Amino acid sequence: MTVVETYPTLDQAARAMGGDAAFLGGGTLVMRAVNEGVAPARLIRVTGPGLSELRVSGDSVRIGAGVTMADVLASRDLEFLHPVARVIGGPQVRNMATVAGNLFAAHPFGDFAAALLALDARVIGAGQGGARPVADVLRDRARAGLVAAIEVPRPRDPKAFGFLKVSRVKPRGVSILSIAAYLPREGGRIRGARVAFGAMGPVPLRSSGAERALEGQSLGAAAIDSAASAATEGLDPPTDEIASAWYRKEVAGVHLKRLLTDMERR
Amino acid sequence: MAKTPVTFTLNGQSKSAFADPGQNLLDFLRRGVGDLTPKFGCGQGTCGACTVTIDGETRLSCLVLAETVYGREVGTAAGLADGAALDPLQTVFMEHFAAQCGYCTPGMLVSARALLDRNPRPSREEVIEAISGNLCRCTGYEPIITAILAVAEGRARA
Amino acid sequence: MNDMTTSGPMVEFRKDIFADERDDNLNEIGKPTRRQDIPGHVTGRSPFFDDHLFDGLLHMRCVRSPHHHARIRRIDTSVAQRMPGVVRVLTGRDVPVNLNTLLSLLDFGLDDEPILSEKKVAYRGEPVAAVIARSEAEARAAVAEVEVDWEVLPHVFDVEEAIKPGAPAVLEIYPNNTFVYHGKYDHQKLRYGEADRALAEADHVIEGRYQMSPIEQAPIETCGAIAAPEQNDRYVCYTSTQALFFSLGTAAKVLSMPSSRLHFVGGTVGGGFGGKVDSVHEPLAILGAILTGHPVKYAWDRAEEMQVGAPRGAERWYITDGVMNDGRIVARKFTGYFDAGAYTRLSSYAIIKGVGHLPGPYTIPNVSANVYCVYTNRTPATAMRGFGITGVDFAIEAHMDKVAEAVGLNPVELRLLNAYRDGDMKAHRRVAKNCALIECAQVVAEKAGIALSPEMKAASSLKDGGGARGELPRRTATDEDGRVAGFAATSYARKEGSASAPQPHPPQSPAVPSRPQGSQPAPAVTSGQRPPAGGSMPPAGGSPSATPQPEKASARKPARSGAMRFSSLSGFRRR
Ligand SMILES: Cc1cc2nc3c(=O)[nH]c(=O)nc-3n(C[C@H](O)[C@H](O)[C@H](O)COP(=O)(O)OP(=O)(O)OC[C@H]3O[C@@H](n4cnc5c(N)ncnc54)[C@H](O)[C@@H]3O)c2cc1C
C-alpha cells in the first residue's frame, strides 16, 4: 500500500527518492497509478513555497516545478506557450498538470515537452546549479532526478514558434501527434531550425529530416514540401488505441505542412 | 496503516476527518466525510464526474491526494444550493433537461459554476471549453450548453 | 416553466403533418413536462447504487483471464487468502448454480456461462475467482496473487472464420459456434415470397458487404452492486441495473434461493444504454454478503467496464438487392453474422428482433434472410440502444445509397419510392400503419436543399399503399438449410401440458409450399448448404450422430421456482 512522505524542500525530497518512490507533481498521472494499484510504494511530496514560481530574466523564463498549465496560461510572459498549454487536457487537468510532470508523462502524453524540446529549454535539477538540455532528461527519464525548474528561452520573434496538436476528440483529446517548430530567421533564411514531434516515439523527439530540409531556406512552398516529405525520417512511432504506427507516419508530414504553411502566412 | 488527519473547509464549513494512505479526495469526500455529490466515473481523470473546486479552481478529486487539501477550501455540488434556494444553474438545468441520468450533473454544475464565477458572460465557445473536461453520455451536451448560456444571459428565473 | 424542450433549433415539431390525425388538446401528451427525478440530479441527491454507505463495507474484485481462450488447469488462491485485508476468495465452487444464460428467465437458450469459470475461459477478462477484502486496494493486491495455471487454446475472432469446419469451439455446448434457433437451425430464417426468382428477373442485382465494430455503451457510472445482510435472513442489494427484476430473477437462480429473500433497490442508473442488463454483479455481491456476513461491493473500474463490459455486438451483413430500372426494389436477400462474443447473453434475441425488422422500412415483395448468431473469443455482446436493429439499419441504409447510385436515382427519391405506406404488407406479415417515412424524407430533402420531383413531393404515406401491396406473396420459397440435430424445439408460449409443436408462422402466414422450392434438395437433417455470402457451414456436430453431450451442470441445477414465461419467442431445450 502507498505511503506518503512529505518534505518542506525539494532538496530533501530529492534525497528521499529511490527506486520504490514516485515524486508527486500535479498528480494527474501519479494518482491514477495509485488508484489502479500500480504506483511505487512511496509517494514523495513537497509542501514548501516557491515551487510555483515563474521568473523572467532577460530573454528567458524560469518555470518552477510546481507551475501548472493554468499558471502558464495566466502569464503574459509566457504568451508564446499559450497555444501549447491550452490544448493539454481539459480545464481541471490544466489546473493540476505541471510543466515539469509533462517531461515525464509517458506516450502519448508529453505535448508540452515537445514544445520545450523545440525551444531548446534547459532543465535545472534539484540541488544542482547547472542546467541540462531537455533532450538529456527525455533520453533517460528514469535517472533524471527531480526537476526544480525549467528555463525556456523566449523566442525573439514570437512568430518563429508554432505548435499544432492533432487529436480526434475536440476540444479535448489525446494526441495522435503534436508538432512544435521553432524557425528563427536571419535575413529571411531559417537559421537553427528545430522541429519536435510529440507522440511519434517513446518520448518527444526531434525530426532531423524536417530540420535539415528547412535549414538555410526561406519558409516557402518548396521548403515546406521537402520538410513534409522528410518529416518522419528515422522516426518509429508506436501503435496504440489512438492511432497505428502506419497512420501516424502517414499523416505526420501532412500536419507538419499545415503547421508550416500557417506559420508562413503569419 | 497510519491515517492522516485532514482539516479543511467544505462548502464553507470546517471539517476534519482521517484520510487513508494514498486515498484520493473523491473517496475521502464520499466515504470519509459523507459528501456523495462528487461521483466516480473512471479514477483516471477522463470523465470529470468527480469535479470539485479547491480554493475556487476546478480539480478532479479522483486525482487529488486527500491529505493535500489540508487547510484548503473545497467546493462541491452540495454547496451550490443555499438551503431550499437553488443556484440559478440548477434551475436552468431542470428547465432545459440538461440532466438525463444525472450522473455527470454534479461535476458538470461545479465546472459551470466555476466558469460563471470567473466569467459571467461567456461565449458559447467558452462554455464548451469550460465543460470539455466533463463527459456526459446522455444528453449530447447541447441542452447543457443552452442551460449555462441561459444563466449567463440572465434569462434564468433565479 | 418557460421554454423547455421546444426551445432552440434542436427539436422542430412539424405539426402540419398529419394534423387531422392528432388531438393537440391533451393535458400531458404533447406538452413539455419536468422529469420527476431531475431535482435529485441537479442537487446531487439522486441515490445511485454507490451512494449507499455501509459500515464495514468489503470490496470485491475479480481475477480475470489474460487469455482469449484457455483451459484452467488449476487455481491457487492460498497466497491471496493470506494477503493483508483479505476476508475470502471465491471460486466457481462457491457459486450455488455456476452456469446461466441471461434469457433463461424467458426460457430462451441454454445455460452457457459460468459466473466464475472453473474449467475454461472463452474471452479475455473472463472472471475465474473473486477476492473480498477490507479495501479496494487490498482486493487489487490480492487479485494479483491468485495463481492460475492456464493451458492456452487457439482462439477465433472473426465470425466467418468461426463457422468454418475446424475452427476452435468457443463453447462446448454449441460445437459449431452458432446458436441454435427453434431447436432446428443454425440460423434464424426469414422467408417471404421468392427472392431468388425475383432476383433473376430484376433489371439490376446489387450486392454489398457491411461490417460494423462492437460499441461500448460507456456509461459514466460503471456497473456495480452493493449487497448486505438484512433482517430475517434476507439480503438487500443496491444495484446499477437497468433491469431490476431481471437481475433479481438471475440472482435468485444463480444463488438458488427464493427471490423473496432478496430485496433489490435500484432504478437510479448512471447511464445504461443497454450495458446494464447483464446482471453479473448482483449475484456475486450477494454471494459475498452471504459468505462473509458483511456488506460487499462489487463494481467495475473503468478499465473493466471497457474491457469486459459487454458491448453492442459487431455485425457483418451481406445484402443482395434486385432492382428494376425505375428504382423499385423487388427482392432483397440478407446473410447476417452477429458476433455474440464468447457467450449468448442477449445476442440470440437481438437477432430475432432484427430479423423482424427486415427488410427495413421498405415494401419489398420478396425477402429472404439467414442470420447467424456466432460465438467468437471476443467479449460477450449484449444490448445497446435499438439493439438488433441499429447494425442492420446501418447496412440497409448504406446499401440504399449504393442502389441509388447504381440505378441513377437520387437517394432520397429511392427511399420515397420504396417506403412503407399505410396498408402495405411487411415481410413479417403484419400490415403497415401509421407510416411516416415519406413525410420525414420529404422534410429532410427540403432541409438539405435536395430538389424532389413533383411526383415525389406529392407522395404520402396515406396514399397508394395497400391493394396489391397489401397482399401476402402467392408463393414463399422455403428450405431446410442449416438443420442441426440434437436439439429439441419447444415454445414456452404454448400452454403448459400442450403437446402441439408451435406453428412456425403466425396464422395469417401464406400457404407454405410443402416442398422446398428451386434447386434445393429435399430437406436433410444436416446440411452443407453454403450461405450466399460464401461462408461455408460446418456440418452440424461434425456428423448427424455427434449429439452434443448432455448439459453438464443440469445435475446441480435446482428446479426453477416458477420460471417467468411471458414472451413469445421461440425457445428450445436440449433433447
Ligand atoms: C484526462 C487527462 C488528459 C491529459 N491530456 C494531456 C495532454 O493533452 N497532453 C499531455 O501532454 N498530457 C496530458 N495528460 C497527462 C498529464 O496530465 C500531463 O502530462 C501533466 O503535465 C503531467 O504533470 P503532473 O504534474 O500531473 O504529473 P504527475 O502525475 O505528478 O507526475 C507525472 C510523472 O512525472 C514525475 N514528476 C512530476 N514532477 C516532477 C519533478 N518536479 N521532478 C521529477 N519528476 C517529476 C512524477 O514522478 C511522475 O513520474 C493528461 C492527463 C489526463 C488525466
Ligand code: FES
Ligand atoms: S472519476 Fe475523476 S475524472 Fe473520472
Ligand code: FES
Ligand atoms: S446525464 Fe447521464 S451522463 Fe450526463
